[in-house]
Amino acid sequence: MKTYRDLSPSPRTIMTPGPVEVDPRVLRAMSFSILGQFDPEFTDIMNETMDMIRVLFQTNNHWAFSVDGTSRSGIEAVLTSLIEPGDRVLVPIYGRFGHLLVEIAERCGADISTMEQEWGQVFDPEQVVKRIRQERPDIVAIVHGETSTGRMQPLKEIGKACRELDVLLVVDAVATVGGTKVATDEWMLDAVIGGTQKCLSVPAGMAPVTYNERAEAKILKRKRIERGLRDPQTETGWSGKGIQSNYLDLSQLQDYWSPVRLNHHTEATSMLYALREGLRLVLEEGLEQRFARHLEHEAALVAGIRAMGLTLFGDPDCKMPMVTCVNIPDGVDGESVRAMLLHEFGIEIASSFGALKGKIWRIGTMGYSCNKKNVLHLLGALEAALLRHRVPVHIGAASQAALDVYRRKANTYE
Numbered sequence: 001m002k003t004y005r006d007l008s009p010s011p012r013t014i015m016t017p018g019p020v021e022v023d024p025r026v027l028r029a030m031s032f033s034i035l036g037q038f039d040p041e042f043t044d045i046m047n048e049t050m051d052m053i054r055v056l057f058q059t060n061n062h063w064a065f066s067v068d069g070t071s072r073s074g075i076e077a078v079l080t081s082l083i084e085p086g087d088r089v090l091v092p093i094y095g096r097f098g099h100l101l102v103e104i105a106e107r108c109g110a111d112i113s114t115m116e117q118e119w120g121q122v123f124d125p126e127q128v129v130k131r132i133r134q135e136r137p138d139i140v141a142i143v144h145g146e147t148s149t150g151r152m153q154p155l156k157e158i159g160k161a162c163r164e165l166d167v168l169l170v171v172d173a174v175a176t177v178g179g180t181k182v183a184t185d186e187w188m189l190d191a192v193i194g195g196t197q198k199c200l201s202v203p204a205g206m207a208p209v210t211y212n213e214r215a216e217a218k219i220l221k222r223k224r225i226e227r228g229l230r231d232p233q234t235e236t237g238w239s240g241k242g243i244q245s246n247y248l249d250l251s252q253l254q255d256y257w258s259p260v261r262l263n264h265h266t267e268a269t270s271m272l273y274a275l276r277e278g279l280r281l282v283l284e285e286g287l288e289q290r291f292a293r294h295l296e297h298e299a300a301l302v303a304g305i306r307a308m309g310l311t312l313f314g315d316p317d318c319k320m321p322m323v324t325c326v327n328i329p330d331g332v333d334g335e336s337v338r339a340m341l342l343h344e345f346g347i348e349i350a351s352s353f354g355a356l357k358g359k360i361w362r363i364g365t366m367g368y369s370c371n372k373k374n375v376l377h378l379l380g381a382l383e384a385a386l387l388r389h390r391v392p393v394h395i396g397a398a399s400q401a402a403l404d405v406y407r408r409k410a411n412t413y414e
């Protein structure tokens, strides 16, 4: 019989826009004993997780829980539960994940209209507001941080306009939540989806979501109760309308996350332990401190990349702090440099999609991966790899520039 070696993944320095390195405290939390999902000890853990998700999204929404599945499952749960066939959905697209919103909304039977911005830019919010006023869609779905291009869309004005015009605003904040401000209530976002394997530094496999009463009202209009769980005295039959998915039906999921605890799927026990510990780490650090940490390491990385003689991709005014896109120098095989970083230095950075394929590298500084050791390690390694690829970089400049940024912060001079 064939035997298989012990599993022993190499310890990597992961500097991609997800998945990123996981805090050892989260990994430890995943190894604890399983509890039954209706065990009061476990439902306490569920409730605590809801509380912490509210803090994460800066919201007082009642509904704040996790959907089992990667972030895409959270996006799909929100869109499938909100969109009725024929609903008019406006999607402003400025990168790959905007197209994902269209793809999912299409499958929900939405009547979709899109507006597109060149990759590397975001929309002037006024431009989007104007379209919303003209079209009066039922729903606007937009990405907050486009990991594909490293850009971040300002949402405040769009949120205000949607509220005024009674349009529901759905936001993919998968890549930004926990790394930069995502002010659900202040910006008047009706439903927001986050991610675990990005700035939360929890493995992929859950999607924290939150939504307000406006979104809930629409979802409840479409509610059905599962056949086996219905009270035959009070429940009527299925009209054939309603939310198309069982697994991703937020009206059923919210019953499961409420004191009713109406049975739905089996909660992903170990993943919930992981998410709870990841959220506890966020709260311990403090949101503001965490955002500042992401900015500090971004500044050091960017200073290093520039000092080396490389250039950054995209409009600097709307750059995401946690993703840095670097133009691959002319004539250089970007994949060969990436392979050298991985095999010689144990560092992973990301390539890119679509029109940017082969043109840029994307470097993530997210969550637990966002630290001084990683930034300095990467800059040294990238310099060495580029020299091996005969790129005339300014030798030694990158690490010095990054150290200058760190030194300024620490206020120490030698």
Ligand SMILES: *Cc1c(COP(=O)(O)O)cnc(C)c1O
Residues within 6 Å of the ligand: 018, 070, 071, 072, 073, 097, 143, 145, 146, 147, 172, 173, 174, 175, 195, 204
């Ligand atoms: C990573 C990412 C997703 C998809 O997340 P999965 O966890 O891979 O399903 C969606 N939107 C954005 C902006 C992302 O960065």
